[in-house]
Amino acid sequence: xxxxxxxxxxxxxxxxxxxxxxxxxxxxxxxxxxxxxxxxxxxxxxxxxxxxxxxxxxxxxxxxxxxxxxxxxxxxxxxxxxxxxxxxxxxxxxxxxxxxxxxxxxxxxxxxxxxxxxxxxxxxxxxxxxxxxxxxxxxxxxxxxxxxxxxxxxxxxxxxxxxxxxxxxxxxxxxxxxxxxxxxxxxxxxxxxxxxxxxxxxxxxxxxxxxxxxxxxxxxxxxxxxxxx
Ligand SMILES: C[S@@+](CC[C@H](N)C(=O)[O-])C[C@H]1O[C@@H](n2cnc3c(N)ncnc32)[C@H](O)[C@@H]1O
Numbered sequence: 001x002x003x004x005x006x007x008x009x010x011x012x013x014x015x016x017x018x019x020x021x022x023x024x025x026x027x028x029x030x031x032x033x034x035x036x037x038x039x040x041x042x043x044x045x046x047x048x049x050x051x052x053x054x055x056x057x058x059x060x061x062x063x064x065x066x067x068x069x070x071x072x073x074x075x076x077x078x079x080x081x082x083x084x085x086x087x088x089x090x091x092x093x094x095x096x097x098x099x100x101x102x103x104x105x106x107x108x109x110x111x112x113x114x115x116x117x118x119x120x121x122x123x124x125x126x127x128x129x130x131x132x133x134x135x136x137x138x139x140x141x142x143x144x145x146x147x148x149x150x151x152x153x154x155x156x157x158x159x160x161x162x163x164x165x166x167x168x169x170x171x172x173x174x175x176x177x178x179x180x181x182x183x184x185x186x187x188x189x190x191x192x193x194x195x196x197x198x199x200x201x202x203x204x205x206x207x208x209x210x211x212x213x214x215x216x217x218x219x220x221x222x223x224x225x226x227x228x229x
Contacts, residue, residue, distance in 0.1 A: 004102050006192060007123045008078045011056070015081035018057050025185065026119065027171040027219050033118065035217035035224045036150045037063045040114055045070055048113040051140075052076065053103065054120020058086030060150075064116070065093045071114075078102050103133055108140035115141060118150040122195040130196060131204040138208050141229040147210065148226030153198040155221065164221030198223050 014021065023029055037060070042048050047070040052061045055075035064071060072095040077083050083098050090096050099106075103124060115137050124130045137147050155161035165186075172181050198215065202225065205213050210227030217224040 011079035050114040053117035058089040
């Protein structure tokens with residue numbers, strides 16, 4: 001069994017309802033995506049090469065193409081049903097390609113000006129997996145390129161982590177019953193998600209050599225952060 005088998009099965013199954021669900025599950029998802037795209041420091045008519053890691057149904061790539069019309073975008077995901085949804089969402093845009101692949105053995109065949117990811121890298125299981133993947137990301141960037149990630153993060157101590165979970169439940173409870181949250185969504189996260197402390201992510205990026213590391217946006221346990229090469 002591969003490390004990503006459960007994650008793949010989950011997203012193959014959820015693909016058709018993903019877009020509706022994510023707005024109920026992730027606090028201020030659209031604001032978060034906006035922060036991610038706003039952090040990209042290129043001119044809107046630049047022909048930048050971009051890869052969206054764990055593109056899912058293509059929401060981030062669509063926001064990117066709306067702003068950067070000449071960008072060449074590669075959408076990478078493990079779940080073919082998610083990629084199918086992305087192809088439908090992005091069919092009006094040119095210069096978009098799709099790769100069905102797993103972070104664990106993805107070789108980054110090209111170099112990019114921009115590497116972005118949203119809500120995907122916390123599926124990498126261990127700290128070493130995450131740091132190792134950040135290193136591959138760094139090597140796949142052209143000089144002057146940027147990496148930004150929007151993702152679930154852990155608080156720096158138990159008190160903050162409990163606060164983050166309470167605030168997350170409070171958000172979900174706007175549209176989902178507390179019973180469903182406790183019986184479905186919290187166990188699913190405990191089972192499948194492997195977030196790390198935000199301060200650790202920033203430390204790893206720094207050790208790898210990223211510059212101008214920053215946290216652009218944060219709402220308790222969800223953050224947008226990254227840096228430049
Ligand atoms: C929560 S979804 C986020 C989708 C999209 N980025 C968004 O923010 O709407 C996470 C995506 O990451 C993909 N993913 C998770 N682990 C992966 C891996 N090891 N390799 C490639 N894709 C992966 C999943 O298949 C899923 O489509």
